[in-house]
Amino acid sequence: MTVGIVSIFSLFILLAFWGVVILALIVVLKEIKKHFKGGTGSTGRRRVCPQCGKPVKDGQKFCTDCGAKIE
Ligand SMILES: [Zn+2]
Numbered sequence: 001m002t003v004g005i006v007s008i009f010s011l012f013i014l015l016a017f018w019g020v021v022i023l024a025l026i027v028v029l030k031e032i033k034k035h036f037k038g039g040t041g042s043t044g045r046r047r048v049c050p051q052c053g054k055p056v057k058d059g060q061k062f063c064t065d066c067g068a069k070i071e
Pocket of ligand 1 (some may be wrong): 007050051052053054063064065066067068
C-alpha cells in the first residue's frame with residue numbers, strides 16, 4: 001500500500017511544519033515577554049551590582065553603594 005505510506009509521510013511533514021511554526025511562535029513570545037520585562041526605554045535586562053546586588057542604572061560604570069565596577 002504505497003498510498004498509505006505517502007499519506008502518513010505527508011501527515012508527518014505537516015506535523016513537522018506545524019511543530020516548527022509553534023516553536024517559532026514560542027520563541028517570539030518569549031522575546032516579547034523579555035522586552036516588556038525590561039521596562040520602558042531600558043535596554044534588555046535590569047542590571048544589578050555584582051558585589052552588593054543593588055540596582056544599577058544604565059550607563060553607570062561603578063556601584064553607588066559599594067563602588068564595585070559594573071560590567
Ligand atoms: Zn554595589
